[in-house]
Amino acid sequence: MFTKRYIESKLVEDFKGMGVFSRQDLLDFYRELEPDLKESTFGWRIYDLKKRHIIKDVKKGSYTLEEKQRFRPEPDKTILKISKFLETSFDHHLYNIWNTAWLNEITELQITSFMIILEIDKDSVESVFHHLKDTGSFNNIFLRPDESVINTYISESIEPIILKSMVSKAPIVKVKSVFVPTIEKILVDLYCDEKIFFAFQGHQLIKIYENCLDKYIINYSRLFNYARRRKREEAIKEFLVINLNEKVKEILE
Numbered sequence: 001m002f003t004k005r006y007i008e009s010k011l012v013e014d015f016k017g018m019g020v021f022s023r024q025d026l027l028d029f030y031r032e033l034e035p036d037l038k039e040s041t042f043g044w045r046i047y048d049l050k051k052r053h054i055i056k057d058v059k060k061g062s063y064t065l066e067e068k069q070r071f072r073p074e075p076d077k078t079i080l081k082i083s084k085f086l087e088t089s090f091d092h093h094l095y096n097i098w099n100t101a102w103l104n105e106i107t108e109l110q111i112t113s114f115m116i117i118l119e120i121d122k123d124s125v126e127s128v129f130h131h132l133k134d135t136g137s138f139n140n141i142f143l144r145p146d147e148s149v150i151n152t153y154i155s156e157s158i159e160p161i162i163l164k165s166m167v168s169k170a171p172i173v174k175v176k177s178v179f180v181p182t183i184e185k186i187l188v189d190l191y192c193d194e195k196i197f198f199a200f201q202g203h204q205l206i207k208i209y210e211n212c213l214d215k216y217i218i219n220y221s222r223l224f225n226y227a228r229r230r231k232r233e234e235a236i237k238e239f240l241v242i243n244l245n246e247k248v249k250e251i252l253e
Helices: 004-015 023-033 039-051 077-089 100-105 125-135 147-152 183-192 203-215 220-229 233-252
Strands: 020-022 056-059 062-064 095-099 116-120 141-143 161-165 172-175 178-181
Touching: 004 023, 020 023, 023 039, 023 062, 056 220, 077 095, 077 116, 077 125, 077 178, 095 100, 100 203, 116 125, 125 141, 125 161, 178 183, 183 203, 183 220, 183 233, 203 233, 220 233
Parallel strands: 095 178, 116 161, 141 161
Antiparallel strands: 020 062, 056 062, 095 116, 172 178
């Protein structure tokens, strides 16, 4: 009978360098050491390994041992102020907010002009826009700007606030009392909203994806599910195959 510590150290040794491996790979590994292992017990083993961050989800039924960071941005003063306003004035929790300054960690060229992106559920977006304007604290705010407004005003503004409707069931997470988008949501939005994110297109977008995949833990099921809600799943998969095939081929198989 092998000890739990021995099994886990052997697991790390055997799977190190594999990149992505499947649930079946793990089951085969365990049954070499524990031939009578029940499926239900194996499910708890996976749960425990994920809970203790020994393995990480890549997509449903696929895992990795790679030591990457979790995306945990630092909300700035403006974001904290807007978030507090939403929660005190609207008791609002259906929102997410972020600053494009966060992308400087994964861009090839450092950007100096930033935008704050605020998304609200579609039924509240106009009301929130007018209330934010009425406070007098947020003058540089634009509601669902079209290409003309983006080119004429936003591109020349200092940290404009872009207010738009949030896609239902968008992947968000709470960081320091603020609801922010997951890294998967940001990657999909950069691809889909090319007019708003005009500064991050072309080669820059490829480098953002590449650097992000190298640096952060990415849940591809979450990424593709959200891309599907935005009707761009196949387009993003094609983008990945064309530009980053070696990094994602195991994921897309």
